Structure formats: C-alpha cells, structure tokens
Amino acid sequence: MTDEAGADASSSSASPRRRLAIGAGLVVVTYTVGLAFVGIQDALEAVRRATVWPLLLALLLEAVTLVTLAQVHRSSALAVRGRLRQPEALNVSMSAFTVSQTVPGGGAVAGALIVQRLQRFGLSAPQATASMVLTATLATVTIALIAAGGIWPAFLDAELPGIAVVGVAALVVVLLAVVASVVAVLRSPSVADRLLGRLGRLHRVLAERVDGWRRSLDVVHDDPPTLARLLRVIAWSSVNWSADIAALALVFLAFGDGVSLTVLLVGFGVSQLGAAIPVTPGGVGFVESGMVGAFVALGTPASEATTVVLVYRVLAAWLPALAGTSMLVRPPAAATPDAGAG
Helix, strand or coil, rough: CCCHHHHHHHHHHHHHHHHHHHHHHHHHHHHHHHHHCCCHHHHHHHHHCCCCCHHHHHHHHHHHHHHHHHHHHHHHHCCCCCCCCHHHHHHHHHHHHHHHHCCCHHHHHHHHHHHHHHCCCCCCHHHHHHHHHHHHHHHHHHHHHHHHHHHHEEEEHHCCCCHHHHHHHHHHHHHHHHHHHHHHHHHHHHHHHHHHHHHHHHHHHHHHHHHHHHHHHHHHHHHCCCHHHHHHHHHHHHHHHHHHHHHHHHHHHHCCCCHCCCCCCHHHHHHHHHHCCCECCCCCHHHHHHHHHHHCCCCCHHHHHHHHHHHHHHHHHHHHHHHHHHHHHCCCCCCCCCCCCC
C-alpha cells in the first residue's frame, strides 16, 4: 500500500469516529445548557423526587418501539414481495436509528444504510429502495393521522392558543402534502417520470441515481402492494408511534401530574420536525429546544418541561442509539441468494 493509499484508508476509518465524537460533543453541550437553564441542583432534586415506576415503564415502552420499528421494516419488505426475518429486520432498524441520531443529515444516511442492509439480506436493489420508501411514507401517514385525530378535538374546543393552532395546522398541512406527493408518485408512472426527470436536472449526483429510483418505482407500479399488506405496515407503525408517545406521557407523569394528549402530540410533532433538520446529529438542540418551547407555550412550567424533555430524549434517542451501535459496526452476514424472494 502506498503512503497516499494508507492516508486515505486512515482518513476513511477515522471519519466515522470523528462524526460520532462531534455528535457526542453536541449532545453534551445541549444537555449542559439545558441543565444550566433548569439549575443543576433543581434538576437533581427533580430526579430525586421523580416517581420511579413511570420511568421504568417508559423505558420498557421505548424497548417496544425498537421491536415494532423492526416489524415496520419487515412488513414493508413483505409488501414489495421481499422477505426479512425478525433478527434481520432488527439489525436494519437499529443500525439505521443509530446513524440517524449520530450523523448530521442522518435521515438521508439512514435511508441509504437501510437499502444497503436490505440488499445484503437478499432483497433486490429495486425491492430494497421501494421498501425503504414505503416505510418512510407510511410512517409519515400514520403520525399525521394520529396527530390530526388527537389535536382536532382540542382545535374545535379552542383549547390551544392561537399561535399553537397556526403551528399545528401548518405541521399537518406539510405532512399531508408530503404524503400526497409520495402517494401520487407511487401510484402514477407518468407523475413519477416527470418528478424524477426534474430531480435529475437539479444536480449531477441526483441524475446518477434517477435510473435506480425509476427501477424501484417500477417494482411498485408493476406489482403494487395489496391493501392488506399496506395496512399491516400502518398497523405496526401505529403501535410504534403510540408506544413512543405513551413513553413521553409517562415521563411527564414521573415528574408531575401529567399533561393532556393534545399537549403531548404538539410537543411530539415538534420533535419530529426538529429531528429532520440536517444540521446536527438527530436534530440535537433543535429537538430539545423546540419541545421545551412548545410545552412552555402550552402551559407547562419551564423547569419541568426542560427536565422532562432531557430525560425523555435519553430514553427515546440516546439509549436506543447506543444499543444499536454494535449492530451498526458489525456487518451482518449476507443472505442466501433466494432469501429475499417473496
């Protein structure tokens, strides 16, 4: 190996470590600022007085979210005539989750990792890409429906402040617009061709991927998933989101008297928007500040909101990301040639 090649290899191996170090540093800074805002002594006192059993149940529910997220991936693979065993699905979901929480712009990187792992487990490249798109799309559909169903009654009863109504309405509209666009692409080859053509003209990198995306859409167009299989993905996604929201409710209960479903859904929706900002790993900083701001705007004391959000994020993001590290760094064994056939 030449010195130049050795330097490249060293740089390549160091890059993931640098990204993880940067991510860990940002998490530490964010949580230090949060604790400074609450006051270290006040935070420790709040933790000391917290009720233990809701926190244990919240931790258990976050474990449930990991298992059900794997089932979402497994059901999406089945919808495109692929096959994924439970351990393989867990490897895909936990590896992708860890990447999404530790790398800036982690959502896009996680999507690429999902496709890569699905192919390693026997799905074809078009099947793997179509499965990943179905997972993302139907998960968005599900949380949009849950949010709309939970917030609509409060909207009718004028329980939310005016600014919160505007924010929630904008959030639901954006989610539904994204869902409608993706559904149109999945159902209509002509719409898909037009959209992919426009994407290809935006940038050379996108142009290089258009053919692969078109082949993936052909899988869906030529052999569309049955309604029963799509509903199965939505069902598992509903359980996944519901367990996560319930865990947040339990953290609130551990530190106070709990809050209404509307408050939970608004804060949870803000967390999903913050996580999508491709600046910091997992949206760290944006998620926490957005959730705290939303809860305070809806009447929760600032100190309680900050403590709840920091503890919830440890349970919902950082412990699962840590648990998925071993699956991320240890490549899975390749499947047999016919393992992904449906």
